[in-house]
């Protein structure tokens with residue numbers, strides 16, 4: 001019997017799960033439980049039981065001895081957690097202390113760990129942190145230019161997120177172009193509902209667009225990304241918004257939704273095509289920001305060998321990829337129009353043969369990355 005790892009990724013209203021075979025990395029089953037908190041799935045325990053029932057329907061018996069560990073996606077590890085770590089009462093306690101750093105993301109993750117430990121008490125549970133890959137960012141990239149004592153006291157630094165994806169995709173990309181990981185300068189564009197970019201120099205991340213929280217950087221589905229910090233005080237003083245209201249505005253009512261009226265890029269394109277100026281403006285802001293980051297990271301790296309697009313938007317939206325990289329031939333970036341629109345599910349090149357920078361689409365697999373990290377811990 002082949003040993004497997006169960007990967008759980010708990011959000012506030014969704015639970016993603018996957019059962020990954022440890023040696024081959026093959027995903028045996030995966031799924032998504034949505035609308036946690038609504039009548040059919042009232043809480044995270046119900047969500048996990050639903051996932052277990054669905055796995056059972058798929059012929060998976062979680063108690064047949066094949067399952068060797070449970071890997072949990074943990075978003076914010078703060079300064080404390082860098083390596084994948086066994087989930088203990090102490091870890092959960094510390095994760096609670098980190099909640100102010102990631103109020104939207106850490107609480108559901110912790111809840112998922114607690115429920116899963118209760119339902120699968122005999123197995124080792126491992127937390128794999130989104131921030132870990134970026135832990136050793138160069139200090140100049142990790143440090144905000146604010147009062148040093150305050151930053152130190154409150155652990156304010158740039159942590160970075162989507163670490164599993166940036167690491168996995170950059171490794172896949174290096175393997176695809178047939179070069180050693182430590183010899184390639186890469187830019188990874190993780191464009192999903194949340195979006196982040198990273199600059200990776202010889203396997204070492206040297207910058208990333210998300211910061212203390214997953215709000216900084218690129219324009220996202222519902223998040224603003226970069227914004228003048230002056231806007232926050234202005235909204236508070238002038239519009240009378242509370243801190244919570246400002247948080248909600250920037251996290252949930254901004255980005256593509258706030259400007260363009262829709263989160264999903266399929267919807268954005270169809271609105272643009274029917275003449276919707278709001279959707280068009282949102283798209284243009286998104287592209288402008290993305291292109292600025294690409295330019296910035298080319299400068300940070302002193303030129304790139306590979307640029308990879310990944311996640312829901314990056315993997316599927318050929319039009320966006322073409323618009324993001326148009327007119328950059330002076331920087332050595334030339335997209336092949338035909339390759340760009342081919343819809344393969346595998347890693348593929350979309351730049352021309354002669355493009356100095358190789359542009360790839362690399363399907364991300366955060367669950368597999370978590371399973372591997374977790375397997376390394378439990379041996």
Ligand code: ADP
Pocket residue numbers: 191192193194221263264265266311312313316317
């Ligand atoms: P999450 O951050 O929730 O994991 P995903 O990486 O799954 O997000 O990305 C989801 C987003 O991907 C959707 O909101 C949508 O904008 C985009 N997307 C998915 N499929 C397509 C497609 N065929 N064309 C354009 N965009 C797509």
